[in-house]
Amino acid sequence: MADDRPILMFDSGVGGLSVLAPTRALLPQASFVYVADNGGFPYGIRSEAEIAARVPALLGRLVERHRPRLVVIACNTASTIALTAVRAALDLPVVGTVPAIKPAAALSKSRAIGVLGTDATVRQPYVDDLSARFASDCLVIRHGSARLVELAEAKLRGEATDPADYAEVLAGLLGQPGGERIDTVVLACTHFPLVEEELARAAPRPLRFVDGGPGIARRVAHLTEGQDWPAESKGEFVFTAPAEAGDALRTELAARGLGTLSTL
Incomplete structure (x- = not known):
């Protein structure tokens, strides 16, 4: 039926x-x-x-x-x-x-992962808990970006976006102490996989991006x-x-x- x-x-x-x-x-x-x-x-x-x-x-x-x-x-x-x-x-x-910290930790060779989300997400105790449970042997670095949400929305509306904006967002993550070790980045906002290609092109080195979809x-x-x-x-x-x-x-x-x- x-x-x-x-x-x-x-x-x-x-x-x-x-x-x-x-x-x-x-x-x-x-x-x-x-x-x-x-x-x-x-x-x-x-x-x-x-x-x-x-x-x-x-x-x-x-x-x-x-x-x-x-x-x-x-x-x-x-x-x-x-x-x-x-x-x-x-x-x-x-x-x-939830942020895909568990699969990111499983994939990371350097044992350093980045968590890229909104400000509201990356400051949540829930992220602390996921990190402790599934990435206790990893350095976990977080960065919140409202701008990346705007970029994803603009892309879906057919508007051109500036590659420099993506580079700036990544710099906020990779430029933190220990950021040079990051090899895997959790896209902890569902908007962010929509601009994964742009992030990859703007990255200063090859990075693996992981999301929960x-x-x-x-x-x-x-x-x-x-x-x-x-x-x-x-x-x-x-x-x-x-x-x-x-x-x-x-x-x-x-x-x-x-x-x-x-x-x-």
């Missing part, structure tokens, strides 16, 4: 598209509702209290409207701050996003194993506040299976 319930993916902006891609690859039969909270964007510079209050309330409204089978918080900042509260408030599976996709596939799916998969992109989506963004979204745009 066909089951039309979608998978709901939530982020402050377009960053969660880096999670949608591997999830759609594993579950091509699924329907998706992708929500960009442009009304609260950017999360990375907001206080923990703001995010902790906003995200559970907003997801409650979205779940009531779209009746998904599962929610993915495709945002590191929102997950590290509000995941527990969201799970307590919603009576359905909720998958969060594939792991999240596997988790979603596991949680939905054995479920029925729609007769026809659909995709909808939802803004939480009025927004003007240009042709370039519409094209990018359509290419990712999100041909319908709406506002909450």
